[in-house]
Amino acid sequence: MSATDPILEIDRLSMIFGGLRAIDDVSLHIREGEICALIGPNGAGKTTIFNCITGVYRPTEGRVTIRRGSGQREAIQGLKPNVINRKGLARTFQNIRLFGNMTVLENVMIGRHNALKAGVLRAITRDAATRDEEERLIDDCRRILVKMRLDPFINETARNLPYGAQRRLEIARALATDPFLLLLDEPVAGMNPHETKELEETINLIRDEEKVTILLIEHDMSLVMNVSERIYVLDYGRLIAEGSPDEIKGNPEVIKAYLGE
């Protein structure tokens, strides 16, 4: 396997809603171990791309392919979200979508859903294997929560968490599904500078220690410039620039898109 062969490739993707081309012929790729950012003004189609990748929408045109380890390239566009998640793509949501009435631990436990096997019959009989599984589950979840510095809240109801912790919990829950690629939709939206700094460390930690590749959508430019190695810029559904943070900073097209003429 070559490190340069991308693990996610989007090829000429278009998404049309009625008469609106929300995404227009976008191609991008992410290599293993990268932290990539997808930026652009509001309504540029960033979240739509996420939704096309994770199966919430079926793209109108184009292909989304992934490659796991040294395996074959496989197309995932049009598959259902849970199938795509099983293939190793996990995401967070722009408007936090935690299971608010469940505890922090339980939220992460749902993330481990596919790591367990017990079905209805085993739930009823609750044999030794199932009990073991449940015990291991709680340990695994706790380990993830410790890593995300959420263990002080472990038994708290999710909706009662401070805002920043809720965002971190979404990442923890996504990590629990054992992804190779993590898609973060505005992970620091609404966070204060201190929390943002902390999350920046967390993102680096996830990439370095968990070996998870990251694609993030973000409006906070300091975070984007600090963590990402490559940046894609989207405007009105089209890709207008691609490059390293420095290249993007000096790109006249990007400045025009953000500031107008």
Next chain:
Amino acid sequence: MERNKLFRDLRTSLIIAAWFSFLLFPLLVMKVSVTGGAALVRFRWERLPGIAVAAFALSFAWRRALEWNEARGDKPSGAGPIAALTARARSALAVKPIRLSVTLVLLAVVAVYPFALGMYHTNIMITALIYVILALGLNIVVGLGGLLNLGYAAFFAVGAYTYGLLWKYAGPAFVAAGVDPGWLFWIALPTAGVLAAVFGALLSLPVLRLRGDYLAIITLAFGEIVRMVLQNSGAVTGGATGISLIPRPWFFGLRLPPRQAATYIYYIAVALVALTVFVVRRIEDSRVGRALEAMREDEIACEAMGVDLVRNKLVTFSLGAFWAGIAGVLLAAQTTYINPDSFTLWESITVLMAVVIGGTGSIPGAIGGALLLKLLPEYFRPLAQYRMLIYGIAMILVIIFKPDGLFPRNRKKYTFEGAPSVDGQEARR
């Protein structure tokens, strides 16, 4: 502020009293008597103050109650005398000897019930227990899965007709072979459960993408379709006349007299209720139960976490239907006669009401709700003509003042009990 509110309530109630007096005037005050071809209108003015005062009092009381409820909503739940009482009861039950003795007393009451109260009450209790099983089953669909099902009686019918048809077609062979046809009950019990579950899965296929109102309408239609099919395929199911003389369950080859038979079925019903509670609790507290919980909270997030919603909903509908099938067999065995009229929309709604009044998602709620809804009408026969009115009022009151039901759900929450380890402390900083 408080005074202003009071004043406003008084004023609104006065207006309402006036409006009601006007509305009810032709009905309650005017009386037309036709004598000898001439209509004579008699005004019973003495009734008017009564109407006005009653409308005023009701309106005022209702308004105050709503305000009290709103004010109460601001406080964290767990305050108030009832909550304190339940909390005390819970902590008392946590003590082992107390819990043991309470359980023993309950068991003893359940055990001697048919002997102490006789056949009439036993039969009423059996009907109530059948509804408890139904409510527990529907509770899986509505309470755990968060899916509305207004066609639940269809699965009840599938169960009852499984036994009825088995009897109708296999019964003669059993009798001819000299085998007690009561065996059919024990064959029908699992068969009906499985068959109803299959029907549940079938129903779940078209409704997978539907939510809310649409789901309600489709399930409602499904319930009616099943009933209509049973009613109109007379050659197979006996049509509107149904199937009669269904045998009672086998009991060591003895033909029990009615009273003993009722007692026997009562014990079977109790055992099945216990089994249902056991199974529902196990499922609730498992990987499947957690996924259902998450699905109810947020379908999109749940799916994004890799939970297969299609499979989840299928399992939910099937599991719920399974218990309805079991309850159906029990009904056929108790009444020894079934026809499509026992499985109308009204049955579905009664079960749903039991679940909602008891407390959606709560096992004690489903049991309590079903018992209340089935036992009270039996023992308040004189009020039978007001039954709908009372149900309606009860429903409104519960939804406004106790939206979690009379016996709200106390979900087991997974918690981490171990002390935070060293690395945990470190991570906290």
